[in-house]
Amino acid sequence: MLLFLALAACKSTRPSGDDDDSSGDSTADSGHVGDSAPYEGPASSLLFHGSGRDNVDRVRIDRDTGTPMLDVGAGDFTVEFFFKGAEADNRAPALSCGSGHWNRGNVVFDAGRKDSDGFGLSFGAGKVGFGVNVGPQDALVCGGSSLLDGAWHHIAAQRSADTGKIWLFVDGEIEGVFYGPTGDVSYPDGEPPAATCGEAGDAPCVNDPYLVLSAEKHDLGRDNPSFAGQMDELRISTMLRYDAPFTPPRLPFVEDGQTAGLYHFDEAAGAVLGDSSDNGTDGELLIGGAPQGPEWVEDTPFGQ
Numbered sequence: 001m002l003l004f005l006a007l008a009a010c011k012s013t014r015p016s017g018d019d020d021d022s023s024g025d026s027t028a029d030s031g032h033v034g035d036s037a038p039y040e041g042p043a044s045s046l047l048f049h050g051s052g053r054d055n056v057d058r059v060r061i062d063r064d065t066g067t068p069m070l071d072v073g074a075g076d077f078t079v080e081f082f083f084k085g086a087e088a089d090n091r092a093p094a095l096s097c098g099s100g101h102w103n104r105g106n107v108v109f110d111a112g113r114k115d116s117d118g119f120g121l122s123f124g125a126g127k128v129g130f131g132v133n134v135g136p137q138d139a140l141v142c143g144g145s146s147l148l149d150g151a152w153h154h155i156a157a158q159r160s161a162d163t164g165k166i167w168l169f170v171d172g173e174i175e176g177v178f179y180g181p182t183g184d185v186s187y188p189d190g191e192p193p194a195a196t197c198g199e200a201g202d203a204p205c206v207n208d209p210y211l212v213l214s215a216e217k218h219d220l221g222r223d224n225p226s227f228a229g230q231m232d233e234l235r236i237s238t239m240l241r242y243d244a245p246f247t248p249p250r251l252p253f254v255e256d257g258q259t260a261g262l263y264h265f266d267e268a269a270g271a272v273l274g275d276s277s278d279n280g281t282d283g284e285l286l287i288g289g290a291p292q293g294p295e296w297v298e299d300t301p302f303g304q
């Protein structure tokens with residue numbers, strides 16, 4: 001408790017509205033991680049079974065017709081969330097860190113476009129990778145810790161569009177830095193999905209305009225599996241949040257001027273994953289499979 005109070009007391013006084021896009025190394029001071037509010041109400045997370053087929057067992061969030069702010073990738077961004085899983089349920093082999101493609105592991109966050117630019121995170125041999133691809137150029141930064149140990153972990157992935165630098169923080173520690181391609185990896189406004197999906201490779205890739213959670217969005221098959229496990233407290237920001245080791249939050253995040261999407265996963269029921277930020281780009285649970293997923297569970301990284 002004392003530690004949390006100390007963190008709260010250290011809240012950043014940095015003015016909001018300063019997007020710092022001019023430099024790839026510009027980051028907020030790490031005091032931002034202490035930004036959290038007293039927690040009230042239900043507490044839940046989502047459990048996914050990793051079925052990876054039939055466009056079920058996932059959440060999708062529209063980044064094309066939703067708020068433009070959520071469609072990060074033209075400028076600096078940070079994606080962070082908590083997750084919990086077991087290696088026995090996520091059997092993808094080790095990722096090809098450096099120049100491999102990010103969707104060869106058990107995919108947990110998919111902001112890709114079929115045959116085009118994108119980014120995402122997956123697990124290979126228990127370790128997380130965060131990758132960005134621009135045209136034929138792939139960059140994949142990997143963590144060093146084995147994370148699928150049945151405990152909650154926090155991960156933060158950052159990218160500077162100007163320099164191509166990508167970072168991976170695991171439980172507040174910097175585990176990887178890599179320089180990949182520069183360029184815009186957001187979704188082009190109003191772009192129709194690619195038409196190279198399905199078994200015959202001639203069907204629309206309906207999930208192209210979406211951020212997809214805990215699944216490889218196109219159900220490409222065994223070489224591109226989906227994450228099985230729990231997910232909670234997702235924040236997407238239009239800035240580089242972290243430039244030094246930090247203590248992961250012990251309470252849900254609160255919104256600030258650089259929050260593009262904030263998902264507490266506390267609905268505990270229903271088929272909507274609410275965005276508590278002012279942008280209000282709710283996610284949609286696509287429920288199905290056997291066992292049926294995703295399902296709401298009363299278990300969060302913050303305890304009760």
Ligand SMILES: [Ca+2]
Nearest residue numbers: 071187188189
């Ligand atoms: Ca866009």
Ligand SMILES: [Ca+2]
Nearest residue numbers: 044264265266
């Ligand atoms: Ca939650």
